[in-house]
Amino acid sequence: MCYAADRPLIESGSSGYLGQVQVIMRGKTECYECQEKPKQVTFPGCTIRNTPSEHIHCTVWSKHAFNQLFGEVDIDDDVSPDMKAEDPEHPNEEPSQEEKEAEVAGAPKPIGTRQWAESVEFDAEKVFDKLFTQDIEYLRKMTHLWKERKQPTPLLFARAMTMGKALSFDDAQNQSSEVWSIATCATVFATCIKELLKELKKSENPLSFDKDHQMVMSFVAACANIRANIFSIQLKSLFDIKAMAGNIIPAIASTNAIVAGMIVTEALKIINGCEGDAKCSFTRKTPNPRGKVFLDDLPYPPNPNCYICSASHRVFIYVNPNEMTVQGLRDKVLKQELNMIEPDVIDGNTFNVVISSDGDTDASLPKKLAELSISNGAVLNCDDFAQDLEVKLFIRAVSHLKGDAYEVSRVDEEEKKDKAEKEEARKRKVGDEVEPSEEPDAKRAKENQKEAAAAMEIM
Ligand SMILES: [Zn+2]
Structure with missing residues (x-):
């Protein structure tokens, strides 16, 4: 909006000890889209279900387990071992499907968690043994996973209750910054199953994860620590697990105060017409070599590859035209990725209207791009009058992407490759010219060798 209206914008934010304030002025500084935004971290399903190696994997698994037992059942959130999953860390050693099936032959197939829990009327001990013994034993049978990893150790409820002092649910809450013993985790697990089941029966809707719901959060923390113990991962406190499960970044009052102060300082400069003095400032977590944690810098210039503020407005998009739909292009690429509001799209080669913001082309939304003759090399002119x-949009066709999946790039990888090749060729050419001048050195080396040999003979 500010860019479209040519108004300066003071961008700011804080995250724990880190804070930043930046003035964005159209054409003079980089804009909000000049820097690519970090993507949200997600974990592969097989790491969560089969081979966790960090506590966060166990925490994510526990949130899924909560959903499976008490929430909206989502097949993507399954928590039982996934026999078909590929091992992302050892893709070349992947056994065939038959070999994988042979590994678990004879073992009863893991069944859905909710279905199982209902069949045993949510008996806490039985649910515990299903999640932490039976499923783990099944996982251990998938021997290809454990060639280079430590095998998980199954844990029975009865055994867990002997591991350390068991605090009651209420006492455990008072120890939220301490790491609970496994016996405490098992007790909390059992209490939570009972209480959450009561709540589920009372409620008309499935329960949903809420980090501030004491019973829900305690269940997730207890589950995560029990699973961590099984996979020999260090346990964490309820407080730490809550921060991970809720994606909590602690706010620090002094960082926010510095940021607020700098926002006002920059605003005053702009109001007083001193735009040239605008700075971007930021706080660091640790002092720099000169001992400073609060620094400023001149505003960064616009990124020549930015699709918003560069003259070319180019975006390179990798899609599978036989798989991606027009709807996917509109909703995922244009609206979600490029933040367009009401895009109109015209094929630059055929001048066909691909997407019209007034709905005239809605009939072709389910069609694949290839059906509209949009293939590798196509250039789509996308306009958003709303802003x-x-x-x-430069279309680059790739076959490995499925459905509406896409990859986006601000620079043309092909152009980059061409440039690199040309550069390489130029170097080779220069090398050819340089070689003769190297000859005397080679000659001298040979002469030295001869001299040395002669000296040897004399000796
Ligand atoms: Zn920009």
């Missing part, structure tokens, strides 16, 4: 934004 005066124009983007040229």
